[in-house]
Amino acid sequence: MTDILTIAPRPSITAGKPLLEVRNLVTEFPLRTGIFRAVDNLSFSIEPGKTLCVVGESGSGKSVTARSILQIIDAPGRIASGSITLNRQDGSSLDLAKLDPRGKLIRSVRGADIAMIFQEPMSSLSPVHTVGDQITEVLRLHLKMSKAEARAEAISLLRQVEIPDPEKALDRYAFQYSGGMRQRAMIAMALACKPQLLIADEPTTALDVTTQAEILDLISRLQKAHGMAVLFITHDMGVVAQIADDVLVMHHGVMKEYGPVDEIFHAPKDPYTRMLIGSVLKLEQKAEIRLARPPLDTTADPILDIRNLTMEFGELKALNDVSIALLPGETLGIVGESGSGKTTMGRSIMRLYDPTAGEMHYRRANGQVVDLARLEGAELKAARRELRMVFQDPFGSLNPRMTVAQVIGEPLLVNGIARGRQLDERVCHLMEQVGLDPATRERYPHAFSGGQRQRIGIARAITLNPRVIVADEATSALDVSVRFQVLDLLMRLQDELGLAYIFISHDIGVIRYMCDRVGVMYRGRLVEMGEAEKVCNTPDHPYTQALISAIPRPDPRDRDHSRRFRYTEPSPYTEPSNVKNGSSAR
Amino acid sequence: MLKFVVKRLLWMIPSLFAVSFLAFVLIQLPPGDFVTTYIATLASSNEVIDQNTAASLRERFGLDQPMLVQYLKWIWGIVTRGDFGISFEWQQPVSGLIWERMALTLVLALASLIATWALALPIGVYSAVKKYSIGDYAFTAFTFFGLSIPSFLLALVLMYVAAVEFGADVGGLFSSEYETAPWSIAKMFDLLTHLWLPVAILAVSSTASLIRVMRANMLDELPKPYVTTARAKGLSEFRLLVKYPLRIALNPFISTIAWLLPNLISGSVVVAIVLNLPTAAPLLLQSLMAQDMYLAGAFVLLICALTLIGSLISDILLALVDPRIRLE
Numbered sequence: 001m002t003d004i005l006t007i008a009p010r011p012s013i014t015a016g017k018p019l020l021e022v023r024n025l026v027t028e029f030p031l032r033t034g035i036f037r038a039v040d041n042l043s044f045s046i047e048p049g050k051t052l053c054v055v056g057e058s059g060s061g062k063s064v065t066a067r068s069i070l071q072i073i074d075a076p077g078r079i080a081s082g083s084i085t086l087n088r089q090d091g092s093s094l095d096l097a098k099l100d101p102r103g104k105l106i107r108s109v110r111g112a113d114i115a116m117i118f119q120e121p122m123s124s125l126s127p128v129h130t131v132g133d134q135i136t137e138v139l140r141l142h143l144k145m146s147k148a149e150a151r152a153e154a155i156s157l158l159r160q161v162e163i164p165d166p167e168k169a170l171d172r173y174a175f176q177y178s179g180g181m182r183q184r185a186m187i188a189m190a191l192a193c194k195p196q197l198l199i200a201d202e203p204t205t206a207l208d209v210t211t212q213a214e215i216l217d218l219i220s221r222l223q224k225a226h227g228m229a230v231l232f233i234t235h236d237m238g239v240v241a242q243i244a245d246d247v248l249v250m251h252h253g254v255m256k257e258y259g260p261v262d263e264i265f266h267a268p269k270d271p272y273t274r275m276l277i278g279s280v281l282k283l284e285q286k287a288e289i290r291l292a293r294p295p296l297d298t299t300a301d302p303i304l305d306i307r308n309l310t311m312e313f314g315e316l317k318a319l320n321d322v323s324i325a326l327l328p329g330e331t332l333g334i335v336g337e338s339g340s341g342k343t344t345m346g347r348s349i350m351r352l353y354d355p356t357a358g359e360m361h362y363r364r365a366n367g368q369v370v371d372l373a374r375l376e377g378a379e380l381k382a383a384r385r386e387l388r389m390v391f392q393d394p395f396g397s398l399n400p401r402m403t404v405a406q407v408i409g410e411p412l413l414v415n416g417i418a419r420g421r422q423l424d425e426r427v428c429h430l431m432e433q434v435g436l437d438p439a440t441r442e443r444y445p446h447a448f449s450g451g452q453r454q455r456i457g458i459a460r461a462i463t464l465n466p467r468v469i470v471a472d473e474a475t476s477a478l479d480v481s482v483r484f485q486v487l488d489l490l491m492r493l494q495d496e497l498g499l500a501y502i503f504i505s506h507d508i509g510v511i512r513y514m515c516d517r518v519g520v521m522y523r524g525r526l527v528e529m530g531e532a533e534k535v536c537n538t539p540d541h542p543y544t545q546a547l548i549s550a551i552p553r554p555d556p557r558d559r560d561h562s563r564r565f566r567y568t569e570p571s572p573y574t575e576p577s578n579v580k581n582g583s584s585a586r
Numbered sequence: 587m588l589k590f591v592v593k594r595l596l597w598m599i600p601s602l603f604a605v606s607f608l609a610f611v612l613i614q615l616p617p618g619d620f621v622t623t624y625i626a627t628l629a630s631s632n633e634v635i636d637q638n639t640a641a642s643l644r645e646r647f648g649l650d651q652p653m654l655v656q657y658l659k660w661i662w663g664i665v666t667r668g669d670f671g672i673s674f675e676w677q678q679p680v681s682g683l684i685w686e687r688m689a690l691t692l693v694l695a696l697a698s699l700i701a702t703w704a705l706a707l708p709i710g711v712y713s714a715v716k717k718y719s720i721g722d723y724a725f726t727a728f729t730f731f732g733l734s735i736p737s738f739l740l741a742l743v744l745m746y747v748a749a750v751e752f753g754a755d756v757g758g759l760f761s762s763e764y765e766t767a768p769w770s771i772a773k774m775f776d777l778l779t780h781l782w783l784p785v786a787i788l789a790v791s792s793t794a795s796l797i798r799v800m801r802a803n804m805l806d807e808l809p810k811p812y813v814t815t816a817r818a819k820g821l822s823e824f825r826l827l828v829k830y831p832l833r834i835a836l837n838p839f840i841s842t843i844a845w846l847l848p849n850l851i852s853g854s855v856v857v858a859i860v861l862n863l864p865t866a867a868p869l870l871l872q873s874l875m876a877q878d879m880y881l882a883g884a885f886v887l888l889i890c891a892l893t894l895i896g897s898l899i900s901d902i903l904l905a906l907v908d909p910r911i912r913l914e
Binding site: 119 | 817820
């Protein structure tokens with residue numbers, strides 16, 4: 001990766017001129033209540049062949065910046081002032097900000113000089129057209145190729161992005177591709193006309209870490225091969241550290257800091273940048289709250305003892321003979337990629353699914369042990385009061401037509417525990433416990449931010465004084481600065497209420513920060529189980545090693561890709577082996 | 587795919603039998619039969635028929651036999667000879683009566699369908715793309731007007747205007763001199779001059795509702811990321827609209843074929859009666875009122891068959907158009 005700095009710009013480019021120069025860009029959205037400035041007086045430039053990372057949290061205006069360059073801002077947004085100068089290959093310059101968004105000139109830039117890839121690889125491809133159709137379209141439009149030429153070129157593009165069997169893959173539809181393959185197809189489409197600049201808007205956010213590592217490698221390899229500049233938009237400081245030459249930090253539409261990546265990470269000037277990097281580094285180690293705690297009593301009887309749990313959905317074994325125990329007051333992490341069965345496990349514990357086989361022994365407060373897998377009726381209801389869940393999506397998991405007081409108070413009401421004034425007092429107390437102002441309890445969920453909503457979800461989970469909380473990706477949808485606040489809140493509540501957590505996450509950083517012990521899941525099986533420190537730093541199982549190796553380290557001076565590899569399941573006939581980075585076709 | 591079609595076709599046979607039996611029973615359910623209705627009609631013009639004549643009439647029509655026997659005879663005739671029976675009221679074979687009407691029904695229905703789609707789809711797309719523009723508001727006002735006004739009222743008003751203000755010949759599909767004449771170029775032309783009024787009336791309400799549906803479908807699709815992707819490729823706005831969101835927004839319309847076909851017969855009864863159109867709908871209504879059971883039964887059977895065929899066609903088309911349905 002370091003040798004990218006030494007790549008000479010292509011001779012055709014006028015020496016000394018940046019490829020793209022943005023000066024005092026202002027992008028506005030006229031709203032009923034006034035004008036909202038999504039991007040405010042932003043200036044930056046991109047040199048040919050270099051990578052500029054635009055980083056910021058949700059609502060920072062980084063996506064709008066990218067869309068402003070191509071003039072594809074969602075209605076009613078528009079560029080209010082500023083200039084975006086593109087120095088084209090033939091030596092001519094073009095101010096993109098002055099062009100008509102529907103005009104011929106800007107259309108000749110889109111897809112040809114500047115191409116773009118998006119976050120959601122599924123919905124960014126048309127569901128009813130073949131992948132080949134969508135790739136050849138660009139070739140025929142800009143390069144005026146014939147159908148046969150475009151098809152041949154599309155096949156070679158798919159081969160370049162390492163899609164197996166490209167002749168056949170061309171005639172398939174996006175929904176027949178896996179997530180990583182879809183993003184590869186998007187990249188092939190964007191690279192079709194050999195653009196000078198590739199804008200990548202959170203291209204790996206929806207992907208697993210191992211797939212993310214492969215896509216990042218692919219982009220940097222193609223970047224070197226084509227001498228293309230990349231404008232990379234992300235919220236992940238780890239990714240920034242791994243790929244950026246320059247970094248632009250944005251917050252609420254304003255530039256906070258702009259400079260070379262090493263300077264940003266090792267000598268940040270702006271307090272916001274420092275906070276961002278600090279919150280990432282914080283997740284590199286154990287939480288302070290946990291350091292202050294006495295060591296966990298590992299000799300205690302487990303509060304929840306899962307034995308040989310199996311859950312089948314038709315042919316698919318989502319959980320395959322999983323055995324794991326949760327100690328009182330412990331935080332047990334469950335880590336794995338999408339499809340590993342970690343969510344199924346959480347839901348089986350809550351008995352949202354009826355497990356196919358296995359036992360889940362739950363020790364009640366009075367010492368009585370019940371098997372959650374067999375409980376029915378009133379006993380199940382009683383057990384569910386003590387086992388609660390916090391969900392991933394802070395937007396979808398709260399009923400938009402209920403006030404916050406109703407959301408939090410509902411479990412008390414339906415279980416006939418409190419009503420009227422007493423209920424109101426309980427709700428106020430719960431809101432104070434999770435750090436929300438009780439005066440806001442009559443508001444509806446939409447009036448709260450993502451982090452606040454997750455606090456509401458937590459308040460709802462602790463209303464019935466539970467003993468075990470299953471948190472399924474509870475912080476994945478949150479910005480980094482908010483993420484550890486919520487994690488700290490969870491740990492504080494653990495101390496206050498004596499809770500045990502099952503913490504499901506795909507984020508090793510969060511697991512390291514939060515958990516005492518970790519179980520690693522892979523295709524429905526529990527492949528490794530141990531102390532969090534041990535699993536995160538020196539894992540035993542090759543899959544865990546591969547997973548840890550794929551996580552982008554938040555340090556630009558640590559860009560060693562050679563240790564990264566993908567885990568392939570050993571077949572029963574050969575010795576377990578690991579495929580080296582990039583050589584695996586997927 | 588072929589297996590699916592064959593399976594669906596085979597399933598249609600028992601469903602058609604079940605439906606035809608139900609239809610037969612339902613038509614028989616009201617008290618009395620065709621003879622009682624016939625006697626009542628004659629009585630209103632002071633002709634009296636004694637019990638013996640009535641009984642012999644019943645015997646002639648086969649109405650004295652148990653219902654099951656009547657049904658089996660009827661269905662046997664259809665299956666073996668394609669004979670749908672004789673209409674009591676018209677004293678003609680049912681099949682001849684229906685086919686005579688069906689040709690004109692088809693012309694009218696197709697003409698109004700084409701008019702509806704040709705108007706509604708582009709207007710719906712325009713309304714969605716130019717959301718909250720003056721044009722969108724104007725079309726929205728039109729759609730509310732078109733949806734709320736009863737079609738028979740519109741028929742009466744338009745008839746009045748056409749007849750009094752422009753002196754046009756309204757009512758029916760032909761001028762009187764062509765009504766019984768054999769088909770010729772002149773008769774075709776005459777048909778066209780009469781067709782516009784019923785087509786306009788029938789198209790107004792369906793166009794209005796279709797514009798709303800199309801606008802809503804397009805508004806669902808337009809903000810989708812794949813539209814932005816297409817725009818970022820440099821496609822022109824018109825080309826990308828037609829290729830991506832429009833294509834997907836049209837899918838729900840294919841499902842409407844299932845009820846478009848049966849609507850050929852039973853739809854627009856009121857307008858057809860007001861305008862005195864020689865289509866199938868008024869005949870169906872009349873046959874039901876007169877308890878002319880073979881004619882009514884044949885109509886109901888036809889409607890059911892068309893519903894089944896319509897849903898089969900729309901399912902096949904949907905699978906052809908949408909790979910997600912075909913391949914998943």
